[in-house]
Amino acid sequence: MAGWLLKTEPTVYSYSDLEHDRHTVWDGVSNNLALKHIRQVRKGDLALVYHTGEEKAVVGIAEVASAAYPDPKLNDPKLLVFDLRPKRRLDRAVSLAEVKANDQLKDFELVRMARLSVMPVGDAVWKILMKMAGEKER
DNA sequence: GCCAACGTTGGC
DNA sequence: GCCAACGTTGGC
Numbered sequence: 270m271a272g273w274l275l276k277t278e279p280t281v282y283s284y285s286d287l288e289h290d291r292h293t294v295w296d297g298v299s300n301n302l303a304l305k306h307i308r309q310v311r312k313g314d315l316a317l318v319y320h321t322g323e324e325k326a327v328v329g330i331a332e333v334a335s336a337a338y339p340d341p342k343l344n345d346p347k348l349l350v351f352d353l354r355p356k357r358r359l360d361r362a363v364s365l366a367e368v369k370a371n372d373q374l375k376d377f378e379l380v381r382m383a384r385l386s387v388m389p390v391g392d393a394v395w396k397i398l399m400k401m402a403g404e405k406e407r
Numbered sequence: 408g409c410c411a412a413c414g415t416t417g418g419c
Numbered sequence: 420g421c422c423a424a425c426g427t428t429g430g431c
Contacts (some may be wrong), residue, residue, distance in 0.1 A: 300414075
């Protein structure tokens with residue numbers, strides 16, 4: 270597992286907002302499978318930030334800045350959040366259309382499970398995405 | 408604005 | 420505990 274992919278609706282919270290804030294709490298996730306993934310995030314993990322809605326593209330890389338912990342604003346130990354810091358924007362955004370068009374990414378959760386908001390990104394997938402983004406390495 | 412895919416709820 | 424009905428999300 271190379272990292273994570275986090276979906277966000279840019280009109281609600283975009284990568285620019287993250288850059289502006291320098292540090293945010295990634296909250297609002299209630300889907301069970303997504304929460305299961307959050308339970309596994311570790312400080313220092315890298316995460317791709319994907320914009321849904323109008324954009325539908327992976328736009329940047331962020332770094333997980335804490336382990337998962339229950340949302341302090343809520344009273345439910347199951348609803349986990351974690352801290353996130355921006356790392357850098359991708360040289361070029363990788364659109365969902367491109368991801369779908371790539372045969373090697375057929376099994377990527379982003380394609381298979383449209384509604385999943387937090388998903389692991391395997392090493393192979395990560396590399397392919399980086400290449401598509403015009404990045405040399407992580 | 409529609410529909411597919413998935414999660415949740417509630418009746419049995 | 421099963422499953423149908425319903426709600427929500429996100430892509431088109």
